[in-house]
Amino acid sequence: MTINNPWLVPDWPAPANIHAVTTLRTGGVSTGCYASLNPATHVGDDLNLVAQNRKIIRESLALPAEPVWLQQVHSNIAVDAAKVEPLQQADASYSYAANVVCTVMTADCLPLLVCAEDGSCVAAIHAGWRGLLDGIITNTITAMHSDNLLVWLGPAIGPGCFEVGAEVRAAFIKKSVVFTGAFTQQGECWLADIYHLACVELSVLGIEKIYGGNFCTVTEHERFYSYRRDKETGRMASLIWRT
Template sequence: MTTNNPWLVPNWPAPKNIHAVSTLRTGGVSTGCYASLNPATHVGDDVNTVAQNRNIIRQSLMLPAEPVWLQQVHSNIAVDASTVTGLPQADASYSRAANVVCTVMTADCLPLLVCAEDGSCVAAIHAGWKGLLDGIITNTITAMHADKLLVWLGPAIGPACFEVGTEVRAAFIEKSVIFTGAFTQQNHRWLADIYHLARVELSVLGIDKIYSGNFCTVTEHERFYSYRRDKETGRMASLIWRT
């Protein structure tokens, strides 16, 4: 992983026409609990300040187009970013078209950036536990219609901090016992490894070229926003596009 503040650039063997990045919380103009590079309009930050942050992201990364922002609702819906208009209600987007910037926002949930080894398509996925349980990864990968994929797991809540109820663990194990290893008991509750959950589903899909997945948004407070830690906070953006 290479860090070029205020970005994380995946260290993965993606083709040269694939461009991917995840923003940090630094480098923007938001203040207070949103400090500083918050691109989210739905968290209570000043809309003009958010617009400035989005402009910083767009110009600094020399994006080929405005990112395709989503109205994320913890669903299992993936949309074709090259055909949508407005603010689609979905939790993943994919594209085979060049210069279409697939984008998700997170602050503890897991962002996955995906590309084909031949550079023909890309996807960005927002995966909280609800989306993971309902198949957001599988639905997105299926919609991409591509073989030989690379996946980068971006900044998310770490396994030592992600406390969930017994019902969450039970729901995953009811789906498949292969998810059992993602849970560790702590008193009367459970700790969940969101990275492990994602790797298991990717493995079932035949994807083994998976990179990173060793962050913790809760404990790395200087770099990342965390909803679980702060409640009122900003978001990181994870973006991917092909040229």
């Protein structure tokens, strides 16, 4: 099978021992609404095809180990990827160990890939609005125990497509008024900018070196899966590891 670069490589000044990528929806074997590089086992796709897709990802990227797949539950739990049990419930993983592939899957939620400027540690974060509100970014950054971090914001729902209720906006503003600027009123609802929400929290944590954040999974249908657009669909995988 010919693989035509079915992934995004972050444009960021990470050190040479840091490797990071987000897969696209192309280059795999799944069919129908899951076409074609779906690595998710929980969305209704044929598990044999999912296994083949995971093999394609592993071999195409020459991964040093099987990705650490989490059971994502929109929590604020971050775990050490080198110590997790299979399918442990968490929404972020981090690692100081070499050749441990921190991985999250998304299809509108925001994937964040994080590394230390000295290349000593990495993390992958799955951030939907619930996780953002509950502090998944803060919990992960705190667990890394590292200064001078770089963050890449991967493909997520764009600010023109993420409609939320007034209660979601109110919950963020109750947490901090600094989140106000991430919401724009549209009729009786609000449009939320998930990238802005993440950047606000990163700024509070003192992180200024932020990259990416210019995608829209809903409108870029040829490249990305989108749950909000299609409901029944696959997932992209965002992976990061150090050597």
